[in-house]
Every structure is written in structure tokens, then in C-alpha cells.
Amino acid sequence: MTERVREILSWYGSDTPGTRANLARMLHHGRLGGTGKMVILPVDQGFEHGPARSFAPNPAGYDPDYHFQLAIEAGCNAYAAPLGFIEASVANFLGAIPLILKLNNHDVLHEETDPLSSVTSSVDDALRLGCAAVGFTIYPGSAHARVMYQEAREIAQEAKAKGLAVVIWSYPRGSGLSKEGETAIDVVSYAAQIAAQLGAHIIKVKLPTAHIEFAEAQKVYQRYHVPIETLADRVRHVVQSAFNGKRIVIFSGGPRSEDETFFQEARAIRDGGGFGSIVGRNSFQRQKTEALAFLRTVMQIYAGEIQ
Amino acid sequence: MTERVREILSWYGSDTPGTRANLARMLHHGRLGGTGKMVILPVDQGFEHGPARSFAPNPAGYDPDYHFQLAIEAGCNAYAAPLGFIEASVANFLGAIPLILKLNNHDVLHEETDPLSSVTSSVDDALRLGCAAVGFTIYPGSAHARVMYQEAREIAQEAKAKGLAVVIWSYPRGSGLSKEGETAIDVVSYAAQIAAQLGAHIIKVKLPTAHIEFAEAQKVYQRYHVPIETLADRVRHVVQSAFNGKRIVIFSGGPRSEDETFFQEARAIRDGGGFGSIVGRNSFQRQKTEALAFLRTVMQIYAGEIQ
């Protein structure tokens, strides 16, 4: 175990050896293994946006085996997906990569202002499928946030008791927020705090803008001169908001973007003290060779091999 | 076991031997046994549309014994029905045909924009009645979809643990969709994906039209030239959307139609790589002799004995 991983694990002193071992497995796996940085491949877009919107750009992605192969060949730390995708292929890739079973999901066939994900699998499903962690999405700002917080809490308690790690996707959305507010710096850092207080081991948030959503928060940012000008500043503030950097915070890649834009963001995450990226559409919507090259660059940035 | 059945079963590597044995039972049963194709007789219309609308065209159908006899004589792979129908007759046909207990149902005595089925029997009912599988309907697009997804998930987890197979009827409906959208190609393939991600072994959807419901999807179908012109094209796209063909997808026959129309649809399902049909009103609303002849033709199309 590297010094850095040992340090990170020291922040999880309340957890059982089983849970800490699974955190260690993810931190040690793949190209970034041991650096304390993580790049995770998540593929829940088939459920979240529909199959064609997700996989038509690279039809190999319709096949559940493909994403295991991509994550393994790219040297990701873990692969995250809903029940069906994991069930369909895990027996073909036993032990090859740490798995995160995404326990709730949401689709866009019914529009709503205040989203509420459906619980689509369980901690026991994660155990029978050999996963290292469970993933769960909360939508702070939704009128239904309470339901999701309480589901997250129950899942976290059960997962910890059964030796799994807990990853929370904390995505502000809903009638409590403006569209711009969903990625406002005060809101994203608040979302990170909530996930941390709910007991997440790993927290996934979107990259924040410099917008501030709430007047009450605005006063504080101004009065105390909280630095939020550059993306690295904002990453630093979000990481600080997650227990002063004592929780693993990784950032979402978002929709497919220009390579250089993405690399710049990765640099900002790295420089701001972020722990890495979860890269979905930017990897599986490319042809495999291209995706592998792209992910290699991202990992080199995190490893500090590229500035 | 035929090569084809062995191949199909290989896609279900996460499942217990009990569940895989029940899938094998259905795939090996009847005239199409071993071909990898399935024709299933479902009779839940008494609950869904009322008894007269369902059985007055062929009053023999009021009797629960009749449907067992029809399914057995026609050589179907399985017979699917709600609790009452199975309970009333199963003791007279022990072991004669694989059974799918339909665990939820819906009636039309109360109109609603966003349908929500009632859970009317349980996995333990399926076990005590000797069924091979449980069936469950979800309505993606309904404001109540979350309730049904979560019920489906709980049922699927219990059924798998108890060695049963899981069949999901995935029928888009509700305030999230236009009437035309219920059978739009983007919606039906999305419905197939959702059922697959929820962990269904067998997925039942309606035949899709070339209509595209959502603008976001429309862009993708155009940009990536997804072929959806012919019915066979669309079947192929739906099957692809269900894990690149690694889940059994069968298609609903719908209301009683002209024989030739139905046969053309069966050809399209076969040619597009679909796994078969679930034929309700088109079989039990005919006189028995006529129904047997009709189903024989359908099976011959699937077997490739008729082009």
C-alpha cells in the first residue's frame, strides 16, 4: 500500500475492514493505482437517456461486455453500471475490475420538475455480483430530496455493515434551484457537504461555475473573500467543503466535449486537489481506440506525467 | 440442449442454476423447443379489459381450463395468466406446460392518465403453483413508473433467489408520452433497455412504428443513420437496445387482426432477430381449431419452415 492510499484510508477510521479493503481495492486498481487519483467508467446512460442517445455514436456500447472491456483495457479504477449491465457480463470478467453497482436510476420518458430516482437494485445484489461498492444518486434541491436522502442513508448503513464502499452522485436539481444554480459554486459545494454528512466514502459532483445561487451564500463568499475565480479555485472549495479534503471527491465529465476542454478540466481538478473524474459519454461514445487514447491522456494528467 | 439454447443461456451467467433451468424449460418446451424462438399464450385480458370483451368472441375462454388446453395443444412454450386463472386449473394440468404467473394487473373501471398496476400475486404464489417464471408489467412514461420499477426490482430479486425466471412487460404509457409515442421506435427501444437494466430475463414489448417521440432522440437517429424504415429494421433496433441481443425480446400481438397482417409481423420479428411472440387475443378469441391452425402457421414462420 502506498503512503498516499494509507493516508486516504486513515480518513475512514469508522469503517469496517471490509469497507476499507474495498476502498483500497479501487484506489490500487488500474493505471492510477496507488496515486490516490481515480478515473471511473460509469455507464448508466442507457437507463438515464435511452439506448440510442447513449450508444448510437458507438454501437459497440449496446453490448454490456464492451464496457467491461473498455474499463479494463483503459486501466480505470472501477466500472459503475446498473443491475442489468452488471448481471449480463460480470461472469465473463470475474475479478477483472472493481465494480460499483448503481442502485438507483432515472429515465426521461416522464418529465418532472422535481426528479426522484427509482431504486433499481440492492446492496444484496451488489454482494451476489461481487461488487466493491454501491452507487446512489441524490438530487438536492428537489422537492423529493428527503426520500432520496433517506434511501441513501439506509443503503449506506447496510453497505457499510456488509463491507462495501458507498459512492454518492450528488446532483443538485429541482424546483428549489434555477437551471444555472444546478452548477453554482455555492450549490455544488453544498451538495458535496450533504453527501459527506450522509456518510458517502466517495462523492461525485459536477464541475461548478462561478455563479452563486443564494443571496445568503453570496454575502458570505464576498465577506470572507472565498476564492472561486478559476476552476481550480472552485474545485479546491468543493473539496474543502467535503470535510476539508478528507473525503474522496471526483468530478463528472458531463456530455461529450472537445478533448482539449476536457483535459483542461482534468488539470483544474488535479490542481484544485480533486481526486479524479468519472468519464462516461466522453469515453464510451468514442471508438474504442480513440477512447483508450483519450483516457490515457486523462490519466497521465492526473498522474502528473503531463502538465 | 441445443446449441442455440446453450448460447442463449450463456447470456444469463449471473443467474442461479434454478433460474437458468426454468429458462431452459421454457426454451425447450413445445413446437419451437430448442430453436431459441418462443410463442407464449397470455390470458390476462379478463382482468385488463373485462370478461365479455375478452371471452364473448369465443365463450370457451370463460373457462380457465380452456387456455391450458389451448396452450398445450398448440405447443406454446409457456402459458401466462393472473393468479385466479392459474389457481383454478393448474391441478388439472400438472407439469404439462411451463407457467408464467402474472404478478400485477390493471383494470379499466377507473380511467387514469398515468396508469399504475396492482400487485395481485407474489413470487411465493408462483412457487406454490409450480410456475417457471413470474411476469410483471411496467409503464415507462407514467407518473407512477417509479412505483412499478421498484416493485419490479423487489420481485426480480426475490424470484432470482428462488430460482424463477423474470418476464417484464414493458409498455410505455402515461402523461409523459403522446398516444403515438407509446409505440414510437425511440420509446419502445428505451422501454426494452429499461426492462433489461431492471434485470428481466425475458422482455415483452409492442411492435414499434417509425415515429420518433423525442426531439433529443430524433437528432441521434438522424445523425447516426439508425435504420428504422422497415418493421424488421425496427425489431432489430429494439433487440439491439436490449443488450445487443443478449436478452430474449418477444413482441406483443395486440388486438385481434387479420391473419396475413399478423403473419407479416411475425416474419418481421423473425427477420429482425426477435425471439418470438406473445399471442393472446389473436389465439383465444378464435374457435379452438382455427386458433390451433393459426398458431401452427406462426410457429412455422418462426421455425423458418415458412418464409
Place this chain on the structure above:
Amino acid sequence: MTERVREILSWYGSDTPGTRANLARMLHHGRLGGTGKMVILPVDQGFEHGPARSFAPNPAGYDPDYHFQLAIEAGCNAYAAPLGFIEASVANFLGAIPLILKLNNHDVLHEETDPLSSVTSSVDDALRLGCAAVGFTIYPGSAHARVMYQEAREIAQEAKAKGLAVVIWSYPRGSGLSKEGETAIDVVSYAAQIAAQLGAHIIKVKLPTAHIEFAEAQKVYQRYHVPIETLADRVRHVVQSAFNGKRIVIFSGGPRSEDETFFQEARAIRDGGGFGSIVGRNSFQRQKTEALAFLRTVMQIYAGEIQ
């Protein structure tokens, strides 16, 4: 055991010996014992309509002992009542008559368009009180029908596992129906079908009129010339709708009426193949001597001793 009872029991081949024995107990008990016909005394009106409206016409009925005595002396097949009435008197009449514990109830102190009964006792209450069956009301057509169907299902599963019979009162009501539609022939036969599919052993419905509520149903009744002109025709259609006569269907007496009207209805039930009546207000709201004479005539009609 008579041939007829043996035949009736043969329709319940999925049930445990305990449940079938309790069905047999009810079918063999009282004056009509062994004929396959049933007359049941139900007294839940104190809860449903209030005590004065129920018992002021014959104040003896305020006393829970009275109804046991009436049912026993009249030779009914069973006595059905809510928890309180059974608890108050059962110890005074141990084993004297089969009992049906009515598990849900509804009052009229709060008006509502879409009724939803309250669950007021349990299967385990029925066991500790020595009952042969549980009774449960569903209101198809109510916006809350799903709640009641699901409660019915859970109760039916538990009752069957514990050796009790299940009686479902299936009374269409609610915003899905017009007032006239509550007793329309298409609706009553649909209600009988739903109760049968939910797994009821005995189904209680109201006598249907010749009105047809739904246009979709109307087309079918006309096209297939379903006979519904006479009351006997309609009874026959309802019985057919309950698994082609393979479920016990009995009819509700309704509010107190003229003797001759009631007897004509009993003849129609008998001639249409119905299994009998559940006679509440028409019996307990009369003086006892008069009630006994009245019920004797009803039973003689069912026994065929009076034409």
C-alpha cells in the same frame, strides 16, 4: 359429502386441505347443507350505516348475540360480521355455525367519491376466533381500487396458507362509474371476474341490471348477442364471468324490500345458476319469527322445494 359439494370442491384444486375443509364446512352447514347453495347472514351495517339505521327497525339487533341466534335458528350456511360483533359473542356459540370475519369496513361519517375501506381486523384475528373464512370488500371503479386489490391479495395469500377460505365482496363504486353503472351488467360481471382473478373462493356481487356502462363493452354484447334480458340471464352471465361457473358466486340482497320481490330475485339467482344469497337487512331488520319464516322460504326456493 354430496356429489355436488365434491364437484364444487374440485374447482379449488390449488388449495390446501385446510382451506378446502373450511369451504366444505360452509357448504355442508345448515338447511341448504350439501345442495351446493348457500344463504349467509351478514351483519356489518352497524359499521357501514350506523347503529340506529341498522337496528332501530328491530332493536334486538343491537345485541351481538342476536345475530348468532338468528343465523343458527334459520339454518344459514354461515354468519359474517366485523371483529367487534364476533368477539363479543363467539364464546357463547362455540362451533355452532361457520363464521366469516369481515376484515375491512367503511362508514358514512365522511363522504367521498372514491371509497376506500379500512382494514379493521386480520387473518390472525380470524384464526383466534375460530372462523372458517375471511371476508374483504373491494370497490372496483374507485380511484383507490389498487389499495384494496393489494390488501385483498395479501390477505388471500395469508388466509390460504393458514387454511381459511376467502370471500370477496366486489362492489363497483367510485369516480370511474356512473351511479347506474354500479349495477350495470358489464360492470358487475367485470367485478366478479376481478374477484375471481384475485383468488377469491366465494364472490359476492350485487344483482345486475340490463344497463351497459361502457361503450367498448356495449359493442361486444351486441355483436355476440350475449343474453342479458332477464334477471336469470344476467345472473348466468355473471356466473359465467366467474370462471365459467367454477367459482361460488352469491348475490347481495340489498336494502329491505317486499317479500315477493325478494323471492323473485332468489328464483332468478337459482335459475341462472347462482349459488345463493347473502341476506342482511331483509332478515335482521324483521322480527325474529318473521325473519325465520322469510329465510325458510328463501332456502326452499334455493332447494327447489318451491318453484
Place this chain on the structure above:
Amino acid sequence: MTERVREILSWYGSDTPGTRANLARMLHHGRLGGTGKMVILPVDQGFEHGPARSFAPNPAGYDPDYHFQLAIEAGCNAYAAPLGFIEASVANFLGAIPLILKLNNHDVLHEETDPLSSVTSSVDDALRLGCAAVGFTIYPGSAHARVMYQEAREIAQEAKAKGLAVVIWSYPRGSGLSKEGETAIDVVSYAAQIAAQLGAHIIKVKLPTAHIEFAEAQKVYQRYHVPIETLADRVRHVVQSAFNGKRIVIFSGGPRSEDETFFQEARAIRDGGGFGSIVGRNSFQRQKTEALAFLRTVMQIYAGEIQ
């Protein structure tokens, strides 16, 4: 055991020895012990109306010990209170008086048309605190009546199985009723019937007026000349409505009133066959000496020592 208590207990023939022993304890305790009459001290007004409105008139009442002392010294049959009050003092008065733990409560900090009490303690709390009975309020006429009936049912079943008695406060309220209707004779007697059918051993209602709320009921009261002119008549009708007098029905004292008014009411309760009073504000809002004298008179009326 007196003849009268033996007679009363004979109405509870379905209950376990544990429950009947607890009924006997309450019927034998205090000055009225053995007469079949009861005077109970209830103190839940601190929760229901707030502390100052309840206890400022006699500040000794802020102290939980006070009410134990008052009930014991006055010779009440039992003392009823919410969890906090019982927990705070029971260890100081072990075995000194039968206790009724009030399991649900309601406050007035949030106005509502259709009240719904909160469940604030459990049957197991009653057991660990050594109580003889549990108390529960239902509001027939509220849109939420179903919730309370079902909670009452679950509590009653558990309490009976664990040897406790069940006291139901049945107070009509809510959007189904006019203000005047809350104490209308048809409504109060209906409320008594509902509590009895739900399985209450002891039923607490308000004293009824001669008003009749519902037209359907009005017809019956007129047609059958039900006597409701005097308060004693109405008490008799309410008692009759609770299983022809075979359930213990006691009456609420209501807000503090003139002594003579209260005594007249007690006479009417006695003469109408009522079983006693539950006297809250009229006792604990007086100075103790005055309260003891007041309660002594009430008990003498019930004992027939004063006409």
C-alpha cells in the same frame, strides 16, 4: 369479585386471561371498585392544548407526580396520560393505580379541518411501564379516519395478545361533519358503534345532544320513535349502540364547567345506564382539596349514595 364485575367480564369472552385480569383490575380499583362504574383521570391536555392552557389554573398540574397523587387520593379507577407523564413518575407510584398509556396525541399548533393524531408511544411502552391498558383516539368523520382506524386495529390486536385492555376515545370531527354534528346523537352513537366494532373494551365518547346530523338517520329516529329527549335517554341510546350495553361506555367531562351542571350530567349518565366518567379539566384544574371533594361527589352519584 362482585357479581356485577363478573357480569361485565362475561361480555369479554374472547379475550385472554391477561386482558380480562386488567379489566378486572380497573373495575375493582378505587372508591367505585366492584360497582361496575368507573371514574378515570385523564391528563393529555398538556399535549392537546398546551401547558399553560392546561395547568396555569392550578400550577401544581405542571408536575407529573401531581396527577398520580390526585388520581390515587381521589380513588379513581385508573389514570390515563401520554408517554412522558407516565415515564416521569411511574417509578414513584409503582402499583398504586391502574395506568392507561395514551398511545396517540394531537396538538393545536397546526390547524386542520381533518384531524389526525400522531402515534406517540407503543404497546411495548405500556408493558415496560406496567400499564393495565392502552388508550387510542379516533376521529370518525375526518378524511383521515381510515389511518386511525387501522392504527387502532393494529394496536388492539397487539395489546390483546399481550394481555392489555384497549380504551378507545371516539370523537367525531372533520370535514364530514358540521360543528354541531360532532355531538349529535346519531353521530355519537355511531362513534360508539365503530369503536365497539374495532374491538375496544372501554369506549369513551362525548355526551350527545338531541341534534341529528344526517337526514338518513333522522328518518329512522322518527319512524321508530327512538327516545332521545332527555340526556338520560340519549346516554341509554349510546350505550345500546355499543352492543346493547355489553361494552363499557364512559363519557367525557369536557371543559371545566359549573359543579351542578357536571353533577346533573353524571346523574343522567348513571340513570341512562352509562358506566361512568373520564374527568380531566374538571378535576386537575381545581385546587387539590376542591378537586377531591368534587370527585367524591361524582363518585357518590355513580355509587347511588347521592340521588
Place this chain on the structure above:
Amino acid sequence: MTERVREILSWYGSDTPGTRANLARMLHHGRLGGTGKMVILPVDQGFEHGPARSFAPNPAGYDPDYHFQLAIEAGCNAYAAPLGFIEASVANFLGAIPLILKLNNHDVLHEETDPLSSVTSSVDDALRLGCAAVGFTIYPGSAHARVMYQEAREIAQEAKAKGLAVVIWSYPRGSGLSKEGETAIDVVSYAAQIAAQLGAHIIKVKLPTAHIEFAEAQKVYQRYHVPIETLADRVRHVVQSAFNGKRIVIFSGGPRSEDETFFQEARAIRDGGGFGSIVGRNSFQRQKTEALAFLRTVMQIYAGEIQ
């Protein structure tokens, strides 16, 4: 054990030795140990108001270790925080200070008139983390108060059975109250009564104003001349309202204020018979040295070392 602590513990005679031992631990810990007074450090503002609004004034507070250190060095009786904060640091401070796990939380990303906290951890979490007590917030006056009362009840019952103490934050809010009414004397004393009746061992309320919210209460305060003019009077009335002083009532410090204002409030709490303060923002939003000095003064006031 001091006489005062022994006296306080005597009010909790219904509790298990485990629970009383945990109350004793808190009462004996820190600078005020043994005096019967308490100063508790609560840090749930990260969840309740967001991280920047809470911790930007003193960025050391982003770190979960900091609050443990502050509470320990200041000699507080206990430290209260949500799951995440306790989990992150408890292993570094084993046994150093009694802990109160805050089991529910609320955020401000979604505005609502009637607040309802989310349950974010459990009694079993408190046990595995070695806490002495659980904390729970109720909002009397909210349309959702019933949900919180029932959750509080379930948690209190479980906590008591498992040997933990129960702290209830009782904060009137919601559509039942005006803004001014949230701290009205009748409302705050009512809130204290409700928490006491729900079974709280320690009750936390806000300091009340002399405003009276409800007309019914106003009459009583005037008629009985309840003294509420000075803050000490009002504290005395609130303490009286919590079982005549037989429950530990502590007061919330509120937002950061002038030192002298705060000290005056502490004097009023002390002089009115209050048991102490829960001091959040006024301590952790200052630099540590300043916070320690500030808390020392507060404790000296409570200890009577400063008048």
C-alpha cells in the same frame, strides 16, 4: 456523583441503567461536570445552511477533527453532529467526549413552508460510533409534524431499549405559525411540553420572546397572571412547562451575536432555572482562541462564578 446529578437522574426513574449512565456521563463531563448545567457544542450547520455559510468565517471548521478538538478543549459536556462529521473523526478521539448523533437533518436547497427533516442516521449508527445519545429535530406547527413526532417516538423507544439518551430539538415552524410565533412564549413552552411528552430526556428550545401567538393561550396568560416579562421569567415558564423542571431543558444560542448579548442570555437562562446552552455558530465561527475564551465565560456564568 454529585447531589445535583443524583437529583436530576431521579427524574428518569423509568429508564434503563444504560440510558441513565449515559445521562450521567454527559452531566459529569467537562468544566460544568457535576453542576447540573450543560454546554453542548452542536455542528449540524454544514447540512442545515451549507458549508460556506457555516465555515467560511473560520475555515478550520471545514475539518471534522476541529470540532472534536474545540469541544474537548472548551470542556463542553457533549458534542453533537450528523453522521458524516462523527464518522470522519470519532476514531481519532475515542472516549474523549460524550457524543450526540444527530439523526435527522434538513437543508435549504429546496424552500418549503412546512419543513420536514430527513432521517439521515439511525440508533444503530449511534451505537457503532460509541455515542451517548441521539438527537432529533421536530418542527411543531409544520403540516408534517406528525411524521416527525412518529419518527421521534420510534427512535426514542429504540434508543431507550439500547441504553442511549434522547435529545429533542423542538423548533416551532410551519404554516400553523406566524414568523413571530416561532419564538412566542406560549409556543416555545408548548414545544417543550410536546418534546417532554414524546419522551425526551434533554430538550432543546429557542429562547422565547414575550409575544403570545394564540388567542386561547393569551386569555390564560392574562387571567392567571403568568409572569413572562423578563427573559428569566420566560425561561422559568418554559422549564416549568417541561414537567415542572423535571426534564433537562437547554437553550439554543442562535446566530452569531454580540458577546455581551449572549452572556446576558446565559444569565437569564441560569436565573430562570434553565439547564444550559447549546452553542454552535457562536463558538465554531470564531477563531479557536477566541471561542475558548468565549465558552469559558459562558460556563463561568452557568457555574455561578460570574454573576
